[in-house]
Amino acid sequence: MTRQHQIFKGTMLAVLAGILWGISGVFGQLFFRYYQGDALWITSFRLIVAGLILLGMSYFKAPKQFLDLVKVGRNWPVLLFYTFGGVFSVQFFYYSTIQFSNSATATILQYTSPVFIMLYMAIFNRKLPKLRSILLVLAAMLGVFLLITNGDFSHLLIRPLALVTGFITAFAVVIYSLAPRRLLHQYGALNVAGWGMLLAGIGSNLIYPFWRIDFRIDGLSIFYVLVIAVFGTAIAFLLWLQAIQYISPLVVNIATATEPLTAVLLSVLLFGMKLTFLSIFAMILVVISVIFLSRNEES
Secondary structure: OOHHHHHHHHHHHHHHHHHHHHHHHHHHHHHHHHHOOOHHHHHHHHHHHHHHHHHHHHHHHOHHHOOHHHHOOOHHHHHHHHHHHHHHHHHHHHHHHHHHOOHHHHHHHHOOHHHHHHHHHHHHOOOOOOHHHHHHHHHHHHHHHHHHHOOOHHHOOOOHHHHHHHHHHHHHHHHHHHOOHHHHHHHOHHHHHHHHHHHHHHHHHHHOOOOOOOOOOOHHHHHHHHHHHHHHHHHHHHHHHHHOOOOOHHHHHHHOOHHHHHHHHHHHHHHOOOOOHHHHHHHHHHHHHHHHHHHHOOO
16 A cells, blocks of 8 residues: 555545544434433443444454453553543543533634644654644634634633643543554554453443433434444544554544534534534635645655
């Protein structure tokens, strides 16, 4: 596979992960609207289910290598750092930010993660980002901001505690983008994602067990939570980890800006939300930024 094909494949995997997260977010909104479910419950459920699904797939794909990752002692510090510093923290602190402010503020703070990735690369890799890359990242972040707020700052609710938890969420995105790279190369995305999800799910269930159900169970509620767990968690995170094997974490993070874009388009279809000129401009800005940042990866 040529480098150009690798970049294209990695970008498409990240774009698809963002789309699945966007779909999952809308289904989560439907679940909370009609069933008043708890955000911590859905976190515990989605992580456990996703972990079991991915580990099941990993076992059937390579049963003899299934336990290789966890049998090696030196893997555990990295695995635990990736799991609790990354996967679990993203889920927990994102919902904490929503609790302290609102979903718009939480999402925008989470999407500051590319800035921290560029800082990491500049400090630890001694690799200054190109000016073109910086401008494209800022353009994508502006697009995300406009998509979520439609340019109205009143949608933001900035509180000191929300700023802290929001930036922790962004740091957690950086951790699960960078920490597992050696493990991914050695053991594959399926196995690493599976163990990470399962361990994070166990940690989450210590806070809020998934068997503590406080909503009405029927066919539709089961459908919502399974879509969130299977497509919005298991498959989306698997695609994410596969993407960072082909392209830089910076491009991956920007490519997943398709998450709010997808959420907006679905909200137009499902909730009757009206597209404005500003939101259309924001979508174009995000798409153009992803395309050119991906092409920038080739040079």
